Amino acid sequence: MDVTFTADALETVRELKQEQGKDIYLCGGGELAGVLLPEIDRLILKRNPLVLGDGIRLFGHMAATTVNFDLERCRSFDSGVIVEEYRRSDR
Template sequence: MRELVYYVAVSLDGYIAGPNGQFDAFLVEGDHMDGINERFADTIPTDHAAALGIDQSTGIFDTVLMGANTYAAGLPEVTSPYRHLDQYVFTHRRRDPVDGVTFTDRDPVEVVRELKQTEGKDIWLCGGGDLATQLAEEIDRFVLKRQPVMFGSGIPLMAPGRYAPRRFHRVRGHDFDTGVSIVEYAAT
């Protein structure tokens, strides 16, 4: 069965973006990028990967889920950031159709349960924090790119207190010279 994987950069103090939704303090250069490009090449926006000559055909994901604010980060320039994946954007706002993007106001839990029952690769939960909280019980794995920065406030990895306690075990981890650590946890 397909897994829902919350793969995301997170600050030392537990935020996936700063107080104004900014994430530009996260390191995007350094030795950790080679590890990301090798194992998670499919999480790089399609146009960026093409410009860098990165092959995305062997990735572990074929679907990406985003909240409306995460999707909006690339607008208006980029309307279909991950054309190599099936893209789902959860929003209650009406949107004009975009090739390769499914906008939906359906319950994210129902959508994920349906996707998990279909054939395919794993499902990438890209963000944001509210969507992750709604899907907390459905997350099978966390892959956290722990960054050596603090935001002080902002969008948390998960909203507090809106899900039942669950145990995860560490599957793998790697520390890089940049100070970035990539740690993976699977549900027990």
């Protein structure tokens, strides 16, 4: 796997999406997710029934914005964990 460091993550992701190959997967990284939100096509949220208090915001400290996603799939487990899968909506 090649790792490339870039000063403009959003532009890099836009370029990568134009190429053939596998999907791009971001796990964690609220600040980076906030920067990349314009290019996020799909969300997979894993919720655990445990409150820890303070934590990392899902999209960092970005300004308020509206992006619609439609629920495609929801799975629950005996542990109480829920995994929700969303796809970006055209609405």
